[in-house]
Amino acid sequence: MYEVYINAVRGNSLFKGIKDNDLLSLLECTRPEVISFQKGETVIMSGEKLKGIGIVVSGGVDVIKETAGGDRYIFAKLGRGAVFAEAAAFLNPSIAPVTVASAGKSEIMFLPAERVIFSCEKSCNFHSIMIRNILEILSNKAMLLNKKIEYLTIKSMRGRISAYLLNIYNKSKKTSFKIPYSKSDLADYLGVTRPSMSRELGRMRDEGIINFNGRDFEIIDLNRLAGSVKY
Structure with a gap:
């Protein structure tokens, strides 16, 4: 079922260091949902509960922020293989801090956070690698935030x-x-x-x-x- 998505997600920061055959097993273990979107459709809405960590399988998305005055602007453009909501997905409750819209025809994979942090009964090594990758991603985000505070x-x-x-x-x-x-x-x-x-x-x-x-x-x-x- 997930074989067709291997090329799209291979090598991104979330699955770094995981071989293709292990990556397929990992996807079968975590059972992410893949949803298709048309241009302009909302992938996630700010303030709504997240489906999980988002991965762009095909196409691209725009990450949109809103100002206090209601103005909207594109904060980032993400292409195939990009990961988003990797920090917010682990919040309780996991509420989206930004809106993400499809920039064209796209497919988005949503990896449930609870299936990421809790290893399956097999305790597969590649699952542990993914968890370490997530910790590295979150640590890097924290460092960027600290640096931004320093600039301000x-x-x-x-x-x-x-x-x-x-x-x-x-x-x-x-x-x-x-x-x-x-x-x-x-x-x-x-x-x-x-x-x-x-x-x-x-x-x-x-x-x-x-x-x-x-x-x-x-x-x-x-x-x-x-x-x-x-x-």
Whole structure:
């Protein structure tokens, strides 16, 4: 039954390190539900109970956030193999914090959280691998949240941008790199507006501190960039 989905879910963060034959056994053990959606259809609605961890089997979805004023904007676009609601699925009650809509024709696999955290009677090794993967995913999300809080304690917009770029530099030790976010997503992550951030990035480029093209960035003056970070 689940053989047709192996290619779509193989290699994503949830099933990392699990061989194909074990992955098939795992899906048969956890018995996820696969649902088809048309473009614009709601996959999960903010405030509603979740069916489980979502995995995009085919097509893609838009993760949508709503502001206090009722405005809606796309927070992220997820394609085939992507995982979503992996943290909220384990809450009690498991309520969706965001709305997810189908970006086109799509198939979504919902992996019940209770069948993930409780091993079957066989206590299969690959089930334990999946649980470790989930813990790693949740730990990474917690670290990202802590880093975001750190950025928000910086008063100036330039300081937040600089701290973000310096963090990537410190990990790679390379002055040229590609950031994982679009400009809109980066602005949201840093708690600033996109137009203001774009203007500030332009000023930093004009001053010879950085250069950029799309998601590709280059740090020109590392000392001046570091000097912009003031808490």
